[in-house]
Amino acid sequence: MIGGFMTSNEKIRNIAIIAHVDHGKTTLVDCLLKQAGAFRNNQHVEERVLDSNDLERERGITILSKNISIDYNGTKINVVDTPGHADFGGEVERVLGMVDGALLIVDAAEGPMPQTRFVLSKALELGLKIIVVINKIDKPAAEPLTALDKVFDLFTELTDREDLIDFPFIFSSSLNGFAINDLDDERKDMVPLLDSIIKNIQPPTGDETKPFQFRATTLDYNEYVGRIVIGRIVNGTIKSQEQVCVIHADGSQERGKIVKLFGFKDLGRVEIESASAGDIVGIAGFSDIQIGETICDPNNPEALPLIKVDEPTLQMNFSVNDSPFAGTEGKFVTSRQIRKRLYDELEKNVSLRVEDTDSTDRFKVSGRGELHLSILIETMRREGFEFAVSKPEVIYKTINDELCEPYENLIIDVPEEYAGSAIERLSGRKAEMKDMQTAKGRTTLTFHIPARGLIGFRSEFIRMTRGEGIMYHTFLHYRPFAGDIPRQRSGSIIAHELGEAIPYALAQYEDRGVFFITPKTKVYRGMIIGECNRPQDIVVNICKTKRLTNMRSSTADVMVTLQAPKILSLEEALEYIGDEELVEITPENIRLRKAELNKKIY
Ligand SMILES: Nc1nc2c(ncn2[C@@H]2O[C@H](COP(=O)(O)OP(=O)(O)OP(=O)(O)O)[C@@H](O)[C@H]2O)c(=O)[nH]1
Numbered sequence: 001m002i003g004g005f006m007t008s009n010e011k012i013r014n015i016a017i018i019a020h021v022d023h024g025k026t027t028l029v030d031c032l033l034k035q036a037g038a039f040r041n042n043q044h045v046e047e048r049v050l051d052s053n054d055l056e057r058e059r060g061i062t063i064l065s066k067n068i069s070i071d072y073n074g075t076k077i078n079v080v081d082t083p084g085h086a087d088f089g090g091e092v093e094r095v096l097g098m099v100d101g102a103l104l105i106v107d108a109a110e111g112p113m114p115q116t117r118f119v120l121s122k123a124l125e126l127g128l129k130i131i132v133v134i135n136k137i138d139k140p141a142a143e144p145l146t147a148l149d150k151v152f153d154l155f156t157e158l159t160d161r162e163d164l165i166d167f168p169f170i171f172s173s174s175l176n177g178f179a180i181n182d183l184d185d186e187r188k189d190m191v192p193l194l195d196s197i198i199k200n201i202q203p204p205t206g207d208e209t210k211p212f213q214f215r216a217t218t219l220d221y222n223e224y225v226g227r228i229v230i231g232r233i234v235n236g237t238i239k240s241q242e243q244v245c246v247i248h249a250d251g252s253q254e255r256g257k258i259v260k261l262f263g264f265k266d267l268g269r270v271e272i273e274s275a276s277a278g279d280i281v282g283i284a285g286f287s288d289i290q291i292g293e294t295i296c297d298p299n300n301p302e303a304l305p306l307i308k309v310d311e312p313t314l315q316m317n318f319s320v321n322d323s324p325f326a327g328t329e330g331k332f333v334t335s336r337q338i339r340k341r342l343y344d345e346l347e348k349n350v351s352l353r354v355e356d357t358d359s360t361d362r363f364k365v366s367g368r369g370e371l372h373l374s375i376l377i378e379t380m381r382r383e384g385f386e387f388a389v390s391k392p393e394v395i396y397k398t399i400n401d402e403l404c405e406p407y408e409n410l411i412i413d414v415p416e417e418y419a420g421s422a423i424e425r426l427s428g429r430k431a432e433m434k435d436m437q438t439a440k441g442r443t444t445l446t447f448h449i450p451a452r453g454l455i456g457f458r459s460e461f462i463r464m465t466r467g468e469g470i471m472y473h474t475f476l477h478y479r480p481f482a483g484d485i486p487r488q489r490s491g492s493i494i495a496h497e498l499g500e501a502i503p504y505a506l507a508q509y510e511d512r513g514v515f516f517i518t519p520k521t522k523v524y525r526g527m528i529i530g531e532c533n534r535p536q537d538i539v540v541n542i543c544k545t546k547r548l549t550n551m552r553s554s555t556a557d558v559m560v561t562l563q564a565p566k567i568l569s570l571e572e573a574l575e576y577i578g579d580e581e582l583v584e585i586t587p588e589n590i591r592l593r594k595a596e597l598n599k600k601i602y
C-alpha cells in the first residue's frame, strides 16, 4: 500500500543530530534504528548504515545530511543525521530550520570541540530544545561528568535563555547500543534516549487547517523524477498530484503539480499519498526550485521567510586534461562531458557554484572549502572522469567599496613545546591570536586568519608538530584584505622529457629533495615529480639511461636503493601546487604538473 501515515502533530517529533566531527552521530542513528526495529531480525546491518556512499564509508565521515524516520510506540520520530565537518556547517544550519529539537552529541573523552560550539550556537539562535548526549562513555579516557560541565559552560556562554540552559542530558555508548540517565543505571538499550526525545522535544507547531506551506531545505535527486526537495510542511495538508505554486526567491510564481510525494520510513524514502503540517517530506515535480523557496497553496500563495545558503569561499578551475597522457586513463574526458557532469552536480550539491569561462575547456567551480571541493573531484575521478584542476583560491568580495576576503576561525591543539613555533608560523600567515590555554602539557590556541593564509598550512603543521597537532577551522566572516602573504614553498623537481623514471636517475638526484614518484612511473616534460630542498625549481632528466660502458652498470640499475618517495594524496597535491601549476586527475593517477608544459626552462 502506498501512503498511510497521516499523523496528527501530536504523534510527530522532528529532531536533528548535531556534533563535532566523529563524535558518533551516525553510529547513534544506527542504534536508534535498531532499537525501533527498523531491521529484520536476521538482517546483516553494516556499521554506520547511513554513511552509504563509497567516499563516506571509506573516510568514515558523513558528507550529506540524511533523513530517516522511526516509529516509537506510535510516535513518528523524524531524524536528520548531519555532517560534522566544518565545510558542511551551512547545511547543518539549514537542516536545523526544519526540526523542533536537536540531540547534541559530545564525546565523553574529548568534550566540546570547535564544531560543537558552532552547531550549538546555531541551534540556540533558533531557540531549539536540545538534549545533550554525552557519548562514548565506554572509552577508557572518558570523563562524562567533566564533559557535561564543559557543555554547560558552553550553553551559558552562548545564550541567556534559562529554559534552554536547563537542558536535559543523557549518557550513551552508541558503539555498545545503550543510553542511560544516570551513570549507575543498568546499561542495556536506547530506550532512555527515545523516552527523553518524546518527553523533551515538543511536537511540531503548525496548523493543518491553514493553507499549505512547505519550505525546501535540502536537495535530493532521483533519475526518474529528477530534483526532489526535502523540507517541512509548515502549515496545511498536501496530497500527491495536487496543484501547488512555487514562490521563487525573486518573488515570481510557478504553478505545477506535485508529481511525487515522499515520506520517510526507517532508512528509506517511501511514496505517500498525503501528509500534513509538522511532517518532513520530499516533493518532486519542480526542476527549478531552489533551496529556501516555498511551495504553497495556489489560491493562497504566501512565501515563508527565505533561508540563506552559505556563499562559496573557495574556487578553482576544472579543465580538460591536455597533458601528453590525456585520454589514456579516463572514460569521460571531453569538455562537454565534464561540463554536463559539473552542472548535474548542482542538482543536489547546494552550496556549489559552476560557471563557464572564456575558454570552453575550462570551468570555474566554487565551494565551501577544501573538503567540499576535493570530495567532488574524488567522486568524479571514481566515475571515470579525467581532468585537471588549478590551485584553490579564496573568493574576494567588495563590501562598501573595500576589497574583502574570507577569514577563518582556527583552533589548534599542540604539545606545549610546539606552541611557540606554531604562533610564529601563523603570524607569518597574518593570523591574529585570540586565545591561548595550556593544560596537561598541551596548548590550545585560537586564531583569526585569512583563509588564504591556511592554504598549504596543514602539511606544514603536521610536520612541525610531528603529527601530534590537531587543527580545525571554520568560516568566520569577510574582512578587509589583510595584505600580501608571501608563500614559502620550496622549488619543485620537474621532469625534462617523456619517458619512464629509472631508479639510477632517481638515485642521482636524491640529495636534491624528495620525490613524489616511484621508479617506473611514466613522466612527461613539465611534470612535477618532487619537492626540491632549495627555493628554486630544478629540471632533471629522470629517464636517462646511463651509457653502458661496461657490463656492471646494467646490473647497477637494479641495485640502487632509494629513499621512500612521498606519495601525495589528492588534498596534499591541491595544497602543494602553486599558481601556474595544475593537478592532473584521472581514475588511475594524480599527477602534478606545470600548467605550461613546454616552457624553455624545462
Ligand atoms: N568507543 C566508542 N566509539 C564510538 C562510539 N560511537 C561512535 N564511535 C566511533 O567513533 C567513530 C566516528 O563515529 P561516527 O558515527 O561516524 O561519527 P559522526 O559523528 O557521524 O562523524 P561525522 O559524520 O564525520 O561528523 C567511529 O569509528 C565509531 O565507531 C562510542 O559510543 N564509543
Ligand SMILES: [Mg+2]
Pocket: 025, 026, 027, 051, 061, 062, 081, 082, 083, 084
Ligand atoms: Mg556521521
